[in-house]
Amino acid sequence: MNEIQSRSEKAVGQLLRKSGLQFAQLSDVSVASIRQAMRGAVPGMRVTHLSPDLRQRFLEMPITQDLLCTRTGFHQAPATHYLPRPSGSYDCIFIYNVGGRGWIEMAGRSWTVEKYDGLLIPAHRAHVYGADPDNPWKTYWVHFQGKQSGQFAEMLVPDLRSPVIHLPQHQEITACIEQLYQYMSQVHTYLMLVAAAGALGQLLGTLLLNMRATERRSRTAEENLEKVVHF
Numbered sequence: 001m002n003e004i005q006s007r008s009e010k011a012v013g014q015l016l017r018k019s020g021l022q023f024a025q026l027s028d029v030s031v032a033s034i035r036q037a038m039r040g041a042v043p044g045m046r047v048t049h050l051s052p053d054l055r056q057r058f059l060e061m062p063i064t065q066d067l068l069c070t071r072t073g074f075h076q077a078p079a080t081h082y083l084p085r086p087s088g089s090y091d092c093i094f095i096y097n098v099g100g101r102g103w104i105e106m107a108g109r110s111w112t113v114e115k116y117d118g119l120l121i122p123a124h125r126a127h128v129y130g131a132d133p134d135n136p137w138k139t140y141w142v143h144f145q146g147k148q149s150g151q152f153a154e155m156l157v158p159d160l161r162s163p164v165i166h167l168p169q170h171q172e173i174t175a176c177i178e179q180l181y182q183y184m185s186q187v188h189t190y191l192m193l194v195a196a197a198g199a200l201g202q203l204l205g206t207l208l209l210n211m212r213a214t215e216r217r218s219r220t221a222e223e224n225l226e227k228v229v230h231f
Helices: 003-018 031-038 052-058 149-156 170-184 190-230
Strands: 046-049 068-076 082-085 092-099 102-106 109-113 117-121 127-131 138-145 164-166
Touching: 003 031, 003 082, 003 102, 003 127, 031 082, 046 170, 052 068, 068 170, 068 190, 092 149, 092 170, 092 190, 102 117, 138 170, 138 190, 149 190, 164 190, 170 190
Parallel strands: none
Antiparallel strands: 046 068, 068 138, 082 127, 092 117, 092 138, 102 109, 102 127, 117 164
16 A cells, blocks of 8 residues: 555545544445445535446447446545546546556555556456545546446556556547547437447547557657666
C-alpha cells in the first residue's frame, strides 16, 4: 500500500464513522454503504449511462454488440473519493485523470495516478481506487462492453503489470471523451449508440497511438543514453 492510499483510506474511514457506521476494517464495509456515505459530496458531476435492459438489448445487435459504451462522465472528486469493487466490474473501465492525483490497488499492488495518467481496468478484475485527500483527482471515466472490449483491454495493458497508462496528448483524448459523452447524453436509440460506438473506437485507437508514441520516445531516449555511456 502506498502512502497516498493509506491517507485516502484513513479519510474515508473517518467519513464512514461520522455517518454512524461501525467496523474493524474498511474491507468490512459494503460498497453500497460507502456510496451512500459519499452521496452528495461530488458537486458538478456529469454522468450518463445505459439502463440494464437497454444494455442487454444493444449487446445483441450488429455493431453495438462489438463495442458498446455503457457509462461515461466527469467529476472533480472529493477528498474522500473511494470506490472498491471486490468482484470487479462487468465492464472494462477507462479512467483519465486531468488534475490532482489518485491511486489504484489491483492484484495486491498499488500505483499512484498522476495528472494526465489513464487507467485501464479489465472486466471482472477486483480493484479499489480513490483520490489523494490532499490533492483529489479530476477524472473522466468510460465503461464499455462488447466482443471487442477484451481485445482492446489486452492491447492497452498487454501484461497487466500496471494498469496505469502515461498519456501525453491530453487535449485529443479529452475531446474524444467529450464527443462520446455528447452521443451518450442523447436518447439511446440504436443509431445514436452506433455513433457512440464509433466515438468509443476513436478514443481507444487514440489511446493506443499515444501509448506507442510514448514507447517510441522512451526507446529513443534509452538508445541515446546507451550511446553516450558507450562513448
